[in-house]
Amino acid sequence: MKKMFFILLAIIFAFSTTFFIQYRKYNNVNAATYSWGSTGETVRIIQDKLKRWGYLNGSVDGIFGSQTYNAVIKFQQKNNLLVDGIVGKQTLEALGIFESSNTSGSSNSNDSSNHENNVWLLASLINGEARGESYTGQVAVGAVVLNRVRHASFPNTISGVIYQSGQFEAVADGQINLTPSTSCLNAARDAMNGWDPTNGAIYYWNPKTATNKWMLSLPITTIIGNHAFAISA
Amino acid sequence: MQNRFKFLMIFLSAILCLTFVTLNNKSKLIASHKQFLENSYERSFYETVNYLHDVENLLSKVQLTQLPNQNINVFAQIWRSASAAHDNLSTLPYNYQLISKVLKYLSQTSDFSYAMMNKSIDNKELTQEEWKTLNDLQKYAKDLSQEMEDILTSSNVYEKIDWDKLMDENLSGSAYVLSGSMQNVSKQFQDYGELIYDGPFSDHIQNIAPKMLEGKTEITKSEGLEIAKKILSDLDIKNIEYSGETTTKKSMVTYSYLAKNNDDGQIYLEVTKKGGYPLLMISEPPKNISDNKISNYEAIKIAKNFLNENNFTDMKESYYEQFENFLTINFAPFIENVIMYPDLIKVKINLATGKIAGFETLGYLTMHCEREAEIPSLSQAAALELIPPDFEIKSIKQCIIPLDSKKEVSCYEINGMFHANEFMIYVNTNSGKFEKIYRLVVNERGTLSE
16 A cells, blocks of 8 residues: 555656656746857847847857857947847847746747647647648648638638538547647648648548548549649539 | 355446446436537527627618718627627538538628728728628628528427537438528528628639739640759759649649659649749658758858749848748848838748758749839838837838738838837838738747737
8 A cells, every 4th residue: 555655656746747847848948148159049049130130240150259249249239238248138138039938028939839839730630631641741731721711711710720510530530639740740830831732722532532422523623642622613 | 156156146236237337427428518519509509690680780780871980880890790600600510511601701791891990990981882792791691690590599499409410411402401400591692702802801812813924825744844853953853753733723723743852752843834933842851850050041041042043033031930950931022122022932941951941932923023113102200200119120121011902002111129029010101000010929940920
């Protein structure tokens, strides 16, 4: 009995630790400062901004060197910040870069995660419907969802289209709840960025397995992998 | 022996009891889930009927108004009610074919009212044609609302709606109509035609003919193949072949080609039949993520070179997004210091190899043309006066942006910081109207707009 209790305790402990680690991971990406010698993606973003706004003459290479230093000094002078050539929290904010979750006003990360949530939902549908298809076939299924969002005869949101009753088999049988593959996540992202190999289709079906007579009567406008695509009768 | 038998009997009856209890609980659970589902359908149905009633009521009222300031709030209410009716109806388990026209009608009624509201806000009067459209929309609303109220009444008085049955309603014209069926409604909407106005759900949006393809001659499949080969010449391609034709848009038929790169990854390419323009390229991402070897800045340069080589000149980068090994960059023409945002091209670069991983030129092929230079009646300084004083201005540029209706307007793009967020404000260069406001999302993935 005692042993059981300890095992249980260990399991609970393990769970909460992983949860905590995950939580930390999502909420506090990086609250560091950037100065001479710093490298990485954030430095690149800083340089990119400075370049776009005309402070930086050098290249955007992700390395905080003398040119970046001078540009930061210029930026700080112009924006009444502490002129130290170090990109800390205030300078980052003035540049419009938000990394830490501790600032209550950083609603930017919300926007970003809302976008990511929609990518995830679309990827889940693609995964449920077309994980066996080629990459192009996966992008195509994602594109059909987005074409429906823009079409008057369908719901006007991604979730509305995906969960519309009787529309997707993967939603009806719960396969949408599987974790999407990397390929499907990439495909969802491409579809959301505007890639549409169907050129505007709003229906698709598998000619080998489809039984819906009405759908089978639609003129096929393109075939990608196992799916036929159509726009309307 | 006897003891053993007794034990077995007790054991078996215990199992039986347990099974019975479990099954009973299960069926209770199923019944309660079913009830829950039915309740939510009933609720959506009632809401749909109520909102439809409002739409009809408001559409009749709005026709009484004469001046823009009399109808703004009525249009706002129609916009909301029609949209709510659309949302509720679309959650019901009807066969899509039955309700698609009704959904279209509701999207367009909502969207049209929104467009009319904006027109009134700009203090413009509605045209004769627009009043006629409203009158037509009201006629449909009247029939629809009446029919739906009848369905609801009869489901209350005679036969409750069986949503399970409705879900697989047989449409092959059986004489018996299920309770709650929208077959009759569907018939009334058979003749619901096209509606053209300034909005995203207007029928003209689906039928925009690509400007770049106008008057261009058609190429053959094999000419297309040569174009495809040329586009992919920087990549190590093993084989490439014609794979089919896409006719979804009558005005833009394309040839597609499939190629394999040296990792056996598939590359898909579409070339327009008219004019032989590259429309789209998709390449299968590699199975494993590798280290990025080039910077975003270098990637943008590679993308720009690629565009130049393929005769998309004067392109300037705007937003970009990085995901794992890929950078997706938005480009728009920058001509005589004006950015042409409707003519969008997206290029995807593999940061590990520094090669092109995809592109998409639909916006460019659809909208690009010689535009007459717009001379702003509002000066830059006057536009900046319109921005709140605590908005920290970083840059101002002239540009052309597409509205949701695809209509183009000339704007000043004012970039800056406000309350610790970065924004882009698009101020109409003539009226000073804020046509669009984007909040930029800048993170380690790049810059996105919302």
